[in-house]
Each structure stands twice: as structure tokens, then as C-alpha cells.
Amino acid sequence: MIPQNFKDILSNTENASLYQTLALIFFMLFFIALVIYVFSRPKKYYREEEHAPLEDDEDDVNLKN
Secondary structure, eight states, X not given: XXXXXXXXXXXXXXXXXXXXXXHHHHHHHHHHHHHHHHHHSOHHHHHHHHTGGGSOOHHHHHHHO
16 A cells, blocks of 8 residues: 555654654754854844845946946
8 A cells, every 4th residue: 555645654653753753853953043043143244134135246247347
């Protein structure tokens, strides 16, 4: 019998709850690490980045000429 979805695969294996718990823990650790990384960056970094698409690069000006 071919399983139709992930629920069928996980329900027919041993330690299915262990795999689901590990997946949740990995997701939460990644999400928490990402939030810590974003908030640890200096505000100056984000100020420079928010104006980057609007500024003219010298390289772009030289390519147009």
C-alpha cells in the first residue's frame, strides 16, 4: 500500500511522537535564533538597508553612460 500523505507515513512508524516533537523543537530553536539575530543587529544596519534600493549607485550610473 502506498501512503497518501505524511499522516499515513508517521502514523505507521514507531516513535512517531518523537519525530514530531523533535521537528517542533528544531523549528522553535530556529525561530528563536532568528529573532535573536534580528534584534541583535544594530539599528544603523537597518537604516542603511532601508534606503539602499532608493540610492543611485555609481556603478549603475557608469553603466548607463
